[in-house]
Amino acid sequence: xxxxxxxxxxxxxxxxxxxxxxxxxxxxxxxxxxxxxxxxxxxxxxxxxxxxxxxxxxxxxxxxxxxxxxxxxxxxxxxxxxxxxxxxxxxxxxxxxxxxxxxxxxxxxxxxxxxxxxxxxxxxxxxxxxxxxxxxxxxxxxxxxxxxxxxxxxxxxxxxxxxxxxxxxxxxxxxxxxxxxxxxxxxxxxxxxxxxxxxxxxxxxxxxxxxxxxxxxxxxxxxxxxxxxxxxxxxxxxxxxxxxxxxx
Amino acid sequence: xxxxxxxxxxxxxxxxxxxxxxxxxxxxxxxxxxxxxxxxxxxxxxxxxxxxxxxxxxxxxxxxxxxxxxxxxxxxxxxxxxxxxxxxxxxxxxxxxxxxxxxxxxxxxxxxxxxxxxxxxxxxxxxxxxxxxxxxxxxxxxxxxxxxxxxxxxxxxxxxxxxxxxxxxxxxxxxxxxxxxxxxxxxxxxxxxxxxxxxxxxxxxxxxxxxxxxxxxxxxxxxxxxxxxxxxxxxxxxxxxxxxxxxx
Numbered sequence: 063x064x065x066x067x068x069x070x071x072x073x074x075x076x077x078x079x080x081x082x083x084x085x086x087x088x089x090x091x092x093x094x095x096x097x098x099x100x101x102x103x104x105x106x107x108x109x110x111x112x113x114x115x116x117x118x119x120x121x122x123x124x125x126x127x128x129x130x131x132x133x134x135x136x137x138x139x140x141x142x143x144x145x146x147x148x149x150x151x152x153x154x155x156x157x158x159x160x161x162x163x164x165x166x167x168x169x170x171x172x173x174x175x176x177x178x179x180x181x182x183x184x185x186x187x188x189x190x191x192x193x194x195x196x197x198x199x200x201x202x203x204x205x206x207x208x209x210x211x212x213x214x215x216x217x218x219x220x221x222x223x224x225x226x227x228x229x230x231x232x233x234x235x236x237x238x239x240x241x242x243x244x245x246x247x248x249x250x251x252x253x254x255x256x257x258x259x260x261x262x263x264x265x266x267x268x269x270x271x272x273x274x275x276x277x278x279x280x281x282x283x284x285x286x287x288x289x290x291x292x293x294x295x296x297x298x299x300x301x302x303x304x305x306x307x308x309x310x
Numbered sequence: 311x312x313x314x315x316x317x318x319x320x321x322x323x324x325x326x327x328x329x330x331x332x333x334x335x336x337x338x339x340x341x342x343x344x345x346x347x348x349x350x351x352x353x354x355x356x357x358x359x360x361x362x363x364x365x366x367x368x369x370x371x372x373x374x375x376x377x378x379x380x381x382x383x384x385x386x387x388x389x390x391x392x393x394x395x396x397x398x399x400x401x402x403x404x405x406x407x408x409x410x411x412x413x414x415x416x417x418x419x420x421x422x423x424x425x426x427x428x429x430x431x432x433x434x435x436x437x438x439x440x441x442x443x444x445x446x447x448x449x450x451x452x453x454x455x456x457x458x459x460x461x462x463x464x465x466x467x468x469x470x471x472x473x474x475x476x477x478x479x480x481x482x483x484x485x486x487x488x489x490x491x492x493x494x495x496x497x498x499x500x501x502x503x504x505x506x507x508x509x510x511x512x513x514x515x516x517x518x519x520x521x522x523x524x525x526x527x528x529x530x531x532x533x534x535x536x537x538x539x540x541x542x543x544x545x546x547x548x549x550x551x552x553x554x555x556x557x558x
Contacts, residue, residue, distance in 0.1 A: 063369050063449070065311045065418045086456040101417060106393040108407035112467030119367070119420060120311050145354040170313045170449045172367060173399040176421070176459055192459035201311070201418045208464040210332040211424055216456040219360030229473040231488060 067199040068101040069119065074262060074288030075195050079288045080271045083151065084164065085175040089191040089262040093177070095187050095200060104185055113179060115206035118192060120173045121199045122166035144168045150273060151227075152220060162219060173198075176206055231267045231301045238264065263287055267294065267301045316349040317445040319368065322510060322536030323443050328519045330441045331399065332412065333430040335440040343448060344434050352433055358547070361427060363454035366440060368421045370414035371445045391417045397473060399475075400520060413536040421446075424454055441523060479515045479549045486512065511535055515542065515549045 073093040084091060095118070097103075111114070146157040147165040160168055172246050177189035187203070238260045271285055279297045286292075286309060293305040320343040323329050329524035330337060335466075342368070345351075358364070394405040395413040407415055435451070486508045519533055526543045534557060541553040 063342060063419070063447075065313065065420075068417050074391055085457060085459055086416045087461060105405075105409045108394060108405065109410035109468055110407055112465065112470075113410065114463075114465035115461050117422060119418075119422070144355060145351045157353075157356065157359055159354045162357035162361065163352050164452055164455070168450060169316050170367075171311070172313075172450050174365060174367070176461065194362050199311075200417060204412055204422060205410055205467055205469065206461060206464050207332060207412070207466055207469055208462055209466065209469075210334055212460045212462045212464065213335060213363050214456055214462050215362075215426065216454050216460065217360065217362035218455055219453055220357055221453065221455055221457075222360075232406050250529065263415045275427060300475045 065201045066100075066298065066309075067088050067201065068122075069095045069097045069200040069203070070161040071118075071192060071194045071196065071200060071284075072096055072195070073192065073196050074259075077286040078195055080285040080287055081195060082269045085191045086191045087176060087178065087191060087279055089193075090181065090258070090265050091190060091192070092258070092262075093170075093189050093192040094183075094186050094193065095189060097201070102185050107182065107185075107187070110179070110187075110205065111182060113205040114178050116177055116187070116189060117202075117204040117206055117211075118175050118177055118189070118194075119202040120175070120194055121175055121196055121201065122171040123166075123198060142171070143167050149220070153306045154273070155221070156220075158220060172201070176204060176211075227270065228268050229296065229299055229301050231264050231303065233303050236303045236306050259288060259290075260292075261293060263290065267292070267303070270296070272296060313333040313412060314348075315369075315446075316450070317343045317344060317345045317438060317448040319366075319442045319446040319448060320344055320445065321440065321442070321444050322507075324536070325534040326443060327531075328432065328514045328533040328535055329443060330514065330517045333425060333439045333441045335426065335439060335490055337441075338439070338506070338513050338530065339438060340428065340506070341437050341440040341442065341509075342431075342434050343386075343437060343451070349425050350433050353436070355430065356434075358427070358435075358453065359430060361453040362424055363453040364435070365450075365454055365459075366425055366437070366442075366448055368423070369449065370419040370444055371443055371446060380558075390419070391415050392424050397468070402521070406468060415444075418450070424459075473522055475518065475520050476516050477544065477549050479551065480514050481551050484551045484554050496502045507536060507538075511538065511540060515540070515551070518544070518549075 071093050108206040144167045145160055147160050147163050147167055148156060149158055149163050161263045175192050177191045180190050229305045272283060279295060282295055283295055284291055284293050289309055291309050292303060295302045319341050357446050392415045393408060395408050395411050395415055396402045397406055423440050425439045428438050429436040520531060527543060530541055530543055532539055532541050537557055539557050540551060540554045543550045
């Protein structure tokens with residue numbers, strides 16, 4: 063089967079570093095789904111406003127893959143998939159079967175995320191909680207059906223132990239309000255609320271964007287998001303923000 | 311993106327008539343997922359036994375589509391998708407946007423089902439609750455993560471009103487035990503328990519396999535499943551089984 067791109071995701075994740083590892087209900091991160099001309103047909107969305115959640119099926123970008131290594135140490139540029147992978151949350155040194163993970167190194171590099179439907183604007187869908195890069199191609203959008211898709215008591219295998227892992231954010235000398243003074247707009251016509259950017263960046267830092275369980279309190283990390291570069295260190299359970307710069 | 315078939319689904323649904331419209335937790339219908347040689351690598355499943363539920367991403371077969379008509383009355387053989395479709399559960403005469411439905415007439419004919427992992431046998435996965443035809447190609451298998459995939463309170467749009475719809479089964483003169491006397495085996499080595507076939511057929515009939523809301527109590531329907539042909543009528547909320555035959 064050959065897939066056609068029906069839409070692209072647009073959000074602040076211009077860099078793979080910082081993308082939450084799974085979509086989460088509570089994520090404040092907004093993504094705009096912009097349909098390709100052939101599929102931008104208002105009728106194709108009729109009735110979608112009755113659903114609170116949607117599925118998006120999307121494609122991993124090469125850029126996304128370069129932040130995660132497959133388990134077999136092959137050169138990433140020559141492999142498309144690997145029978146085992148090293149999930150970052152297991153410290154990056156335990157191998158799991160690719161079908162027991164959501165790794166991008168799959169036989170077919172398809173991603174699956176449940177998102178909240180926030181609104182419909184000029185034919186675009188606005189959703190929250192998508193764990194995708196800006197520019198990600200989308201292949202399908204389906205309604206979420208609680209009676210067939212929801213299994214709150216499902217056993218989460220090796221992912222169980224990491225599901226509630228969360229850091230605190232200490233903004234230190236940096237005022238998060240600086241982020242709210244951005245000129246960047248969500249769309250030409252409609253700026254996000256000032257607070258929205260602060261909430262998004264704080265949420266991303268809470269999720270611990272460090273690769274694997276790197277644990278060097280002196281190490282500085284840089285994360286680009288929505289036109290900002292945030293420099294931070296991590297000491298125990300705390301993210302210490304060092305610097306916020308605007309990227310031109 | 312061009313997708314490779316990684317596995318095929320094998321189950322009793324040799325005919326599209328009778329396939330439940332969505333996967334359901336309580337479905338007793340077993341499906342065996344048989345990997346293609348290139349992907350039949352035991353290591354690729356390492357750790358999967360820790361999950362109770364999985365996602366399968368699969369492709370709609372032409373055969374599957376012929377039981378459901380798109381809304382625009384075009385000849386089915388010439389169309390690949392349609393901006394609006396008529397969901398069978400809405401009586402087949404109300405149009406909804408394709409992205410607000412799970413219709414097979416999508417720009418990319420991908421299906422998505424959450425299934426229960428029942429076991430692993432000789433490299434095959436045995437799952438229950440897959441709403442797919444025998445022979446359906448599978449493109450990806452992912453673990454179900456309750457903390458990101460489960461939204462029990464999601465609003466189900468127009469699908470809400472139909473979610474608890476269920477018929478009773480009256481076996482009449484036909485002994486369901488006749489089904490259990492089948493010679494058909496689940497695998498060469500391992501027959502299903504006798505009762506399994508009866509449970510599967512009863513479950514399918516409960517789900518009301520009639521197209522749309524056809525409501526002619528005199529009309530006889532025939533459903534083929536796992537080598538059996540079951541003839542039935544529907545009177546009000548009851549399925550009246552008329553005949554059970556073995557198909558050669």
